[in-house]
Amino acid sequence: MSNDLLHRPARVVVGLSGGVDSAVAAWLLKKQGHEVIGVFMKNWEDDDTESHCAAAVDFVDAAAVADVLDIDIAHVNFSREYRERVFADFLEQHRRGRTPNPDVLCNAEIKFKAFLEHAMAIGADAIATGHYARVRHNTETGWYELLRGVDPSKDQSYFLYRLTQQQLSKAVFPVGGLLKTEVRRIAREIGLPNAAKKDSTGICFIGERHFRTFLTRYLPLQRGPIRDENGVTLGEHCGLPFYTLGQRKGLGIGGVRGVPEGASWYVARKDIPANTLWVVQGHEHPWLLSDTLHASDASWIAPPTPGVATMGSAKTRYRQRDVACTLRAAEDGRFTLHFAQPQWAVTPGQSAVVYDGEVCLGGGVIDAAGTTPSS
Structure with a gap:
């Protein structure tokens, strides 16, 4: 386990989504002797009659997991908070012609804020999810660090870069140190009913339907x-x-x-x-290539020194390998990244997330991209 909180038996509230990752996370925690309570988060209800998000099916799966693990589970509705804190921003960004990533805001505002507050209110010492990431307490600096998940193909630290020190201090990611194949193996061996369940993809409130069709309901x-x-x-x-x-x-x-x-x-x-x-x-047309980006609304897990060039690597979208970059951050939440190699289709509204090796430093929302003039 990668969080110092759990060096002793603790009460941990696990966000059970109905998927295999959170199910195995709950089992690992219980095996280690912790008191585990499950919570199923309902974050969207506009399409209940159409079941696009399959929330009802997911809750049945989560409840079945709780039954096998012999833990309590509660159904908590965060739909109002999701609409106000996540979906409203999602629509506003699209109105501005940008391409937002609602999963980033959902983690910061719902899973590690509204859910965390709920868990603390029922006496939790920590919360846990099935994210592929890790938390480490750096005893030299006193900072909690967000680390990549061990499985590079499943690492989800990109979506968690907005978490604060307070949120990280209460967060546990039990499967972050495992490969996905190991998680599936554990699920099969302990007889979890969702061991072979397909991973969810895309944005929950859009589900399996056509993105443009969904968006025309609101824009x-x-x-x-x-x-x-x-x-x-x-x-x-x-x-x-x-x-x-x-x-x-x-x-x-x-x-x-x-x-x-x-x-x-x-x-x-x-x-x-x-x-x-x-x-x-053409995929490599000059208009699609940028060696510089400007971002704002920065969220730093460990703040960089303003104005000082910092070497690292970054992602400008989730499904992308890290690329070497130089970071220059300002005090107003803005920063610039300069890349050694031009990046393809850097997109306003997406997140630029910065790393130092396995440590996620934080990031922000891309405003614009460009090409540095040659001297």
């Missing part, structure tokens, strides 16, 4: 031109919020008369004032 369609780098109009978009930088599919310009054949088309820019979507041909 109006404002059509405008699709233009190439020469200003030639190639077609019409259905609304800038429904596209993201680097997008290749769903542009509706393939096979259109007058559109040049050859390399695939990619979304490269979104001009909000002109309501224009700019596209380019």
Whole structure:
């Protein structure tokens, strides 16, 4: 276990999602002698009748796990908090033509704030989830550090970079030191009913349906031109919020008369004032490459020294390998990253997360990307 809190028997409230990771996390904690209580978090209820989030099925699975493990489980509704703290920001970012990552805000505001507050109110010493990450207390600095999960293909520290020292001091990630294959093996060996359950993907409140179809329920369609780098109009978009930088599919310009054949088309820019979507041909087009990004709304687990260049690595999206960078942070929550190699489709609204080896330093929300002029 990677958190100093659990060197003694403790009362730990586990967020049981219905998935195998949180189920094994609960089992590991109970095996170590802790008092374990399960909580199923309901974070979305707008589509209960359509069951897009399959919340009812997930709760049945979570309850079945609690029964096998012989622990209590409660069903707690955080839907109001989710709508106010996460979904409202999600819509506002899309209105601004950005591409937000609601999972980052959900962790900071719901799973490690609303849920943590609930757990503390019922006498918990700590909370636990099935995230693939680790927490370490650095006795020299006194800081709690967020570490990558041991399984590089499942590491979820990217989504947790906004956690505060107070939140990290109460957080336990029991499967963070395991490979996913080990988690599946444990689940099978102890007879968990969800041992073979498929991992959930995507955003819960969107579920299995088409993203654009969902978003049109909340944002109006404002059509405008699709233009190439020469200003030639190639077609019409259905609304800038429904596209993201680097997008290749769903542009509706393939096979259109007058559109040049050859390399695939990619979304490269979104001009909000002109309501224009700019596209380019070729994955490595210069408009898609950036060696600098500017971010704001920074959240630092261990704050860097303002104005001082710090070497590290960073991700500008979750499914991406780290790349070497130089960080310069300001005191106002803004920072700049300079990359040794150009990065592809750096997208406003996404998170730029910075690392020092296995330690996640924090990050912020990307505002803009660019190319540093050559000297």
